[in-house]
Amino acid sequence: MLLTLLLVVSWQTDLYANSPENPEDGLKAKHAFAKRTNFFAGKGSFREIVVSGKITDQAGASLPGVNILVKGTSTGTTSDVSGKYTLRVANESSVLVFSFVGYTSQELVVGSRSTIDVVMAEDARALEEVVVIGYGTVNKSDLTGSVSSIGSKEIRAFPVQSVDQALSSRAAGVVVTQASGAPGGAVTVRVRGANSIQAGSEPLYVIDGVPVYSDNDASSSGGNRVSSNALASINPSDIESVEVLKDASGTSIYGSRGSNGVVLITTRRGKAGNTKIDYEGSHSLQMPAKLMDMLNATEYAQYQNLRAISRGQSVPFANPAQLGEGVNWQEETMRTGSIANHQLSFTGGNERTTFAVMGGYFKNNGIIKNTDFERYSLRVNLDSRFLNDKLRLGVSSMISRTGTNAVPTDRGGPGGAIITILGQSPIGPVFNPDGSYTFEPYDGRFLTNPLAEVQEVIDRDQGTRMLGNLYLQYQITKDLSFKTSLGLDLVSNNRVTYYSDLTRLGRERTRSYELGTRDITNILNENILNYSKAFGVHQFNVLAGYTYQTDNNRFAAVQSNGFSFNDFSINNIQNGVLPQIPVSGKRQWVLHSYLARVNYNLMNKYLFTFTVRRDGSSRFGETNKWAAFPAVAFAWKLSEEGFMKNITQITDAKFRVSYGVTGNSEIQVGQSLASLGTSQYLLNDNVVPTVAQNRVANPNLRWESTAMFNAGLDFGILDDKVTFTMDYFINQTRNLLLNVALPPSSGFGTALQNAGTLQNRGFEFATNVIAMDKKDFRWDISANMSLLSNKVTDLASTPSFYSFVGSHLGPEGSYVSVGQPLGGWFGYDYIGLWQNADEIARNPSIAGIDKPGYPRYRDVNGDGTIDISDRTYLGDPNPRVVLGLNTTLRYKGFDVNIFVRGAYGQKIRNLQASEHADGVGNYNQYRAVLDAWSPQNTGATRPIIDATREFPSFFRRSNFFIENGSFTRLQNLSIGYTLPSVKHIRSARVYVSGQNLFVITKYTGFDPEVSNGGQSPLNRGDDYDAYPRPRTFTFGVQLGF
Amino acid sequence: MKNAARVFLSAALTGSLLLATPSCKNLTEQPDFASPVSFYKTDQDMLAAANGVYRPFNQQWFNTYYNRCVFDCALGTSTGYEKGPQYYKQGAYVASDEYIQAYWGDNYDGINRANVVIDATPNSSAKADLKKRINAEARFLRAMYYYQLYVFFENIPVVDKPTRELGSFASNEGGKQKALDLMIADLKVAETDLPAAFTGDDLGRPNRWAAKTLLAKVLLEAAQWQPAAEKAQEVISQSGRALFPNFNDLFDPAMKNMGERLFEVQNNFVKSPANFNNMHAHFTPTDWDGGDPNTLAPGDGVTAAGWGDAWIVGDVAYRAMFQTGDRRIPVTFMEQYRSKNVGGEVVRFSPTANSPFVAPNSAERTFKNVIFQKVIEYNIGGWQNTRKNYLLLRVADAYLAHAEAVSNGASGNGLASLNAIRQRAGIPAMGALTKDAVFDEYMREYAGEGWTFSTARRFGRTADVIRRFTGRTVDNAKFRVLPIPLVEINANANVKQNQGW
DSSP: OHHHHHHHHHHHHHHHHHOTTOHHHHHHHHHHHHHHHHHHHHBTBSSOEEEEEEEEETTSOBOTTOEEEETTSSOEEEOOTTSEEEEEESSTTOEEEEEOTTBOOEEEEOTTOSBOOEEEOBOSOGGGOEEEETTEEEEGGGOOSOEEEEEHHHHTSSOOSSHHHHTTTTSTTEEEEESOOSTTOOEEEEESSOOOSSSOOSOEEEETTEEEEOOHHHHOOOOSSOOOOGGGGSOGGGEEEEEEEOSHHHHGGGGGGOTTOEEEEEEOOOOSEEEEEEEEEEEEEEEESOOOOBOOHHHHHHHHHHHHHHTTOOOSOSOGGGGOSOOOHHHHHBOOEEEEEEEEEEEEEOSSEEEEEEEEEEEEEOSBTTOEEEEEEEEEEEEEEETTTTEEEEEEEEEEEEEEEOOSOSSOSTTOHHHHHHHSOTTOOSBOTTSOBOOEEETTTEEEOHHHHHHSOEEEEEEEEEEEEEEEEEEOSSSEEEEEEEEEEEEEEEEEEEEOTTSHHHHHTTSEEEEEEEEEEEEEEEEEEEEEEEETTEEEEEEEEEEEEEEEEEEEEEEEEOOSOOOGGGOOGGGOSEEOOOEEEEEEEEEEEEEEEEEEEETTTEEEEEEEEEEEETTSOGGGOEEEEEEEEEEEEGGGSHHHHTOTTEEEEEEEEEEEEEEEOOSOTTTTSOEEEEEEEEETTEEEEEEEEEEOOOTTOOOEEEEEEEEEEEEEETTTTEEEEEEEEEEEEESOEEEEEOOGGGTOSEEEEEOOEEEEEEEEEEEEEEEEEOSSEEEEEEEEEEEEEEEEEEOTTOOOEEOOOOOSSSOOOOEEOTTSOTTOEEEBOEEEEOOOHHHHHHSOBOTTTOOTTSEEEOOTTOSSBOSGGGOEEEEOSOOSEEEEEEEEEEETTEEEEEEEEEEESOEEEOHHHHHHTSSSSSSOOBGGGGGBOBTTBTTOSBOOOOTTSOOTTTTTTBGGGEEEOOEEEEEEEEEEEEEOOBTTBSEEEEEEEEESOOEEEOOOSSOSSOOTTTTOSSSTTBOSSOOOOEEEEEEEEEEEO | OHHHHHHHHHHHHHHHHHHHSOSSOOOOOOOSSBOGGGOSOSHHHHHHHHHHTTGGGGOSSSOHHHHHHHHHGGGTSEEESSHHHHHHHTTOOOTTOHHHHHHHHHHHHHHHHHHHHHHHGGGSOOOHHHHHHHHHHHHHHHHHHHHHHHHHHSSOOOOOSOOOSSSOOOOOTTHHHHHHHHHHHHHHHHHHHSOSOOOGGGBTBOOHHHHHHHHHHHHHHTTOHHHHHHHHHHHHHHSOOOOOSSGGGGTOGGGTTOTTEEEEEOOOTTTOTTSOOTHHHHHSOTTBOSOOTTTOOOOOSOOOOOOTTOSEEEOHHHHTTSOTTOTTHHHHEEOEEEEGGGTTEEEEEOTTOSSSSOOTTOSOOEEOOBEEOTTOOSSOSSTTOOOOOEEEEEHHHHHHHHHHHHHTTOSSOHHHHHHHHHHHHTOOOOSSOOHHHHHHHHHHHTTTTTOHHHHHHHTTOHHHHHHHHHOOOOOHHHHTSOOOOHHHHHHOTTOOOOTTO
């Protein structure tokens, strides 16, 4: 790939150096020729006037390639690379027409002027904007499907570490959840909800034509935390536009991978003209948006005294007040974080060859000490035409290097950094008088120091990614072209983890050293024929192709314990005397596809799209390797009809409808085959290998298929000053890939089978309003809203089940049950506190457990007792409504942007509170527990503080800890000033902005946007050990040369 | 020059694209695991498969030993801080319970593995004597797994063929008798075909005495008192394996697989991290300094796992079943240790202590927790570094089986067998053999080993024991067995739930 790139570059350089067609010379020659032809064309007129001038855009940049035509004649020219033109016209009354794609055409009378400089305004009617769809582009007005576009302005509005973060609330129907607030942390994206239960539910990303499924776990090199965000290796600043394909009209062309939506990422490419140099830089400061209010040392001692009394023990702290405030571990372990973001790009080229070279540096120091994320990236995009423009060659290539320093958070298990920070005794101190760390037992068990757990852990990821695509396109005839491309995605990640004896694990394992590596090679070849032809009112665009993609993914990790030296830098893995069992794995898949699409435009009123893709995948059972995914779509441009022409307020109106089937194949490889697992056993204290079958073959295994129906309306009114789009959809997923429970008497727990259906239904609304457009003042408003409801409609023979959740707390994972939304929780319905023994005796209670001050639950089945059969639906983490509201005001050089987003109707399960506000445990508590029940405080909001009170089986499994997760967030507020352009500086803007300035929510944890489940459709909306979300203040400059 | 460059480049590009295009459309999976189809051929294959049958005894955190100890909590003889022991003590367990599901699944995993080996052995190319031994070994292990299931659930589905496809699953109609029949048949093969002793690198495999002891216990379950007594007597008088004089040797890692110890699950974390004794973690008191409670020398400070306040502890009334001077007491219970909560001072068990354990900075020096310590290890430098095995069968089983069979009417000197156990424990001999005396001896001999629940069931004493230790009155017919896990009932229409559940 790189070799080819170098070849292309050197070839082009060669051309520049040796060819008589040196671009400068070539252009000059052409210009001279244009002058000559115009001269001849003008000959015969008697009062010729020579008009010249310069054409610029609104930012003052010269515009090459603008068409200038003398109205009513065929005389004309185009502006040169510096935007200049010269033209002879017949007389003073001649009218010049200036036109350029994407800009409003202008007509000017020549009059007495010989110099006419023109500022071209961007076309407010963005309708003719070209939208990228799979394997091609269409004019926005000709779209038949539901597609949301997000431009580079939105993506670069404020610093984000990855493109998925930038999509948040920018497009209707796209829900982005930051699963971890850690630098480089996981983000999950749902397009129109989760269409799967156990297979992947992330959308397919297509980056400059290369389909990539962003599976964080499958890209990670392991570690004691949630896998980092695989997409963070792609620099968001390189991106020109993002298109989200939401319905079958768009996604069917991606066949077995389209059912979770497709996100098309197009990076910036060069344009002919002077080389533009752009620099963007910003620096941000980050601080925790919220700290949890924990008991101070005095209150903690009082709490421990109450616990001791409840167990009949003597009081451990005779004088709590003496302890004072103690240590605030959150303040000890957190810091002011920062983001440094520098992006430099060079774009330009001539009419034959254009280029874009972009370099970026991004560094985020997280708000928890010893956590950071860093990325260096370089992108080279080239396009070149030759052989009389019949052959086109291009390359998109990126290389990036990322580095992450992490601490254990977001893992939902004991020993997590946040759990320890919140729960450690606040009595302190942090350090001994000699400066060494103090180690106190956490929960009376593990000696630990939260600051040491954060500061002394070494957990470094380093990743290198090369992602590129090389294409060759040949124009066989005027209407027919062939394009072949070779895409490559190479990922190499490695991890070093070291626990010294200043950390709990390090002491437990006598120091521990781990190494992990991941190596991915993904190769894509696509061969596409494209045919476009108009016959009268019939216009066809036909596409057919064959593609092949294969992925080879290898992982290995080793761990060794028992090191003699504490200093990491002098240890090698072989120095540990207790080597652990190493692990490695590989997965490999192959996908062959045939695809075809016909776009048929009748009278520019009726648009039809027919799509089919036939995929053959190695991942499925012998009998189901191949399947086809068809879709049809129809759009009716109402505004082109005669009866609409009189309604002048309506500029555009279009009705769209589509139906089709797409698939999901995101399961691990090899799942259709019976397999042997190996382990080891001991005989006479010697290790012996063991082999046993661990899976039953399922030769019928196949993909999930999602039938998608979409109906939409696009309107533009008042000369398109107001545009809006509405969509209604129903997605029905069949043959769900489920780990169906087998009777354990078979010797096996589950088998991956196709069973069950689920449904997503929703409504989306998006609008753009130009509220004001005066010379010096412009006000834009855009808003989007999505409504979604999700339901499991059938699970075949599989009984309802709790998904596994890796937590020691006791509560089970999501309850998957027919008729309920995916991800809902089942448990006990808390209805208050018991006040006295008489009340307990007269009402349904938990036999032998309940006492005054204990929580009381609803007798759901009415059998007079509270037991495990009283569990009921308690809510789910899926928002019913998601909103995004963005408004920009521009006055002269000033601009103000406000971006507000919100999600409503979802619940969050505050597992953090179920531990640190249980009023039972031997660890620090939220200050809220001070309002605990006691015979003197019977109106309390919390159960009695009692170390013997039941908490794991009922209390933590109740909705006492399920909270309203609705929120409205001020995502971004920025104020910028664009300086008047001066020589050599094309444009300059400075700005200050704030992100996450406030959140309006009733949620009591760090932040309601949280999900311990990572990318899984299950176990979402759990808040445990979550890295707190920062508030960010940014100062930045944007310069163009 | 220019044209040459173009031609060359075009050729190079086209070439590279063609290379990427596959010549065939092979969609066969390239898995990173082995297929059963090509396995089970050689000596090595069959040995590895046979070794795999042992794994399900101890293959997950909630392993079969742990789950049996949780089930014991249902009688109230023990309880704990962890949620399972807590709600078993409350009698709140149900068919969807995770411990029952894990226990059931692990045992059937073992059964299926044994079925695969028994099925594949005749067709393998292994040597004839190895085939014979492996077949017997797998049949012993299948019987052991069935025994572990039978004594908790009784009416279980009986599967004796490997599961090869999804679809048809076994019924539990008449399962009780079918299970007994299969166990007896398997053990009859095992007692004949297994060697009298394994040595060297095979130490740890079950020998024929293990098979005979288990057979005696199965015959007790079948109420075949006379055959049971005879089989037990055969072990006592012909095995050449006497009771260890020192009860502690049963749990001493230095005595693994020797003498009285007939069959055990092998553990040694340092040799194989996949095979370790996590019961150490479940039983250790949090504040213990890791030192030897017999010498009370200061410990290494890192040996206690300290999950909660100790995950499973005995009931004070259960501890009271032991007579003063019973030599099993210091082996069974940790009754004094140095506590990290009070600066390494010694704390002692007292049934009348104020609280379960001595809290940090407390002025008290006594605790009420009854700490089982048969699988606890001292000063091992980290709670995982365990070496103790899980003992499943010992010669003492034959003595008590003999006593039990005779107390039910079989002929023989059952009293002598009972008194042999009592003599080792250093407690006075009984004058007469009664079922109650045998039952109480089982309760003491196996305390903290996870067999209390199943013994109470066989003696028909479940409701009595629950009343005695928890004060709750329950229906014996229901509570004598556990419910069959819901996951089995849901996924297998051929299995009927146990009575009352």
